[in-house]
Amino acid sequence: KAGVTQTPRYLIKTRGQQVTLSCSPISGHRSVSWYQQTPGQGLQFLFEYFSETQRNKGNFPGRFSGRQFSNSRSEMNVSTLELGDSALYLCASSADRVYEQYFGPGTRLTVT
Amino acid sequence: AQKVTQAQTEISVVEKEDVTLDCVYETRDTTYYLFWYKQPPSGELVFLIRRNSFDEQNEISGRYSWNFQKSTSSFNFTITASQVVDSAVYFCALSEARISGKTSYDKVIFGPGTSLSVIP
Numbered sequence: 621k622a623g624v625t626q627t628p629r630y631l632i633k634t635r636g637q638q639v640t641l642s643c644s645p646i647s648g649h650r651s652v653s654w655y656q657q658t659p660g661q662g663l664q665f666l667f668e669y670f671s672e673t674q675r676n677k678g679n680f681p682g683r684f685s686g687r688q689f690s691n692s693r694s695e696m697n698v699s700t701l702e703l704g705d706s707a708l709y710l711c712a713s714s715a716d717r718v719y720e721q722y723f724g725p726g727t728r729l730t731v732t
Numbered sequence: 733a734q735k736v737t738q739a740q741t742e743i744s745v746v747e748k749e750d751v752t753l754d755c756v757y758e759t760r761d762t763t764y765y766l767f768w769y770k771q772p773p774s775g776e777l778v779f780l781i782r783r784n785s786f787d788e789q790n791e792i793s794g795r796y797s798w799n800f801q802k803s804t805s806s807f808n809f810t811i812t813a814s815q816v817v818d819s820a821v822y823f824c825a826l827s828e829a830r831i832s833g834k835t836s837y838d839k840v841i842f843g844p845g846t847s848l849s850v851i852p
Contacts, residue, residue: 653839663823663842676839683851708775719765719827723777 622640622647624713632730639698641727645692645713651675652694653718654686657708657726666709669694675716676732698729706731734759736826736843744849745814753809753846755824759795761785766800766807767840777823783807784829814850821845 625644633639645652653676654666665678669688688694692713697704708728712721735758745751757766768780770815779792783800795812810817824843 655842662844664838665841668839678839705761710777712777712840717829718840719767719782719829721840722779723769725774728775 624711624722626709626711626727628727629725630728630730631673632732633701634732635701635703637701638697639701639729641696641709641711641729643696643711643713643724645711646722649713649715649722650690650692651693651714651716651718651721653712653714653721654672654694655710655712656680656694657710658704658706662680663710666696670716674700682719701731734828734841736841738822738824738843738846740846741844742847742849745849746851748813750810750812751814751848751850753811753822753824755807755843755850757805757807757810757824757826759826759828761828763829765827765829766821767827768798768807769823769825769842770807770809771821771845774819780809780822781805811848814848816850816852819848819850821847835851836841 627642651670653668655663657663666680667686668676672688683699686696708726710726711724714721764785766783770778788800797810799808812830823845825840827840
């Protein structure tokens with residue numbers, strides 16, 4: 621079974637731009653969660669999507685948004701990028717409950 | 733509120749030494765899950781173990797062992813006879829387990845991580 625895949629793996633953007641990250645979950649998984657990892661704040665939960673609906677949300681500004689498609693693939697969008705958005709963005713998928721999730725390799729975003 | 737504390741920011745040991753990584757958690761729920769993940773330099777989180785709150789039995793998997801004590805809200809991780817390949821950042825995490833209607837309270841809260849360096 622293929623694991624969780626994330627594209628792109630590396631990305632460099634300029635402050636003020638927007639970015640879209642993609643996550644393909646394990647086949648059959650309907651839940652996709654997104655996390656941000658920075659040296660200062662550690663690993664923080666962004667949001668979770670289940671069957672195309674946002675089911676849970678962390679404490680991030682509205683610039684961070686996401687969606688999930690009918691094939692369970694998920695995208696995360698960050699608008700008006702700030703330097704502090706530079707981070708490793710991890711995606712995780714599970715069949716249903718997040719305590720059975722598997723992580724992807726991450727997308728490393730650098731904002732200059 | 734949920735919280736996970738890993739008091740050890742960095743640990744350095746010589747190969748073949750045993751090392752214990754501490755994890756203390758806070759939760760108001762009676763049903764929850766605890767995890768340990770390993771993050772090597774490549775960045776991907778590698779799942780090591782999951783325990784639910786009703787199972788306090790200690791677990792051993794090869795050189796790895798885990799000690800779960802609800803009385804002290806701790807879930808410590810011991811690596812026996814450490815190896816250089818064990819060098820990584822280790823995260824302890826907590827997840828409550830509630831879904832009410834369409835609302836999920838499931839989310840995994842991670843501790844700050846412990847960076848382990850095993851010196852040859």
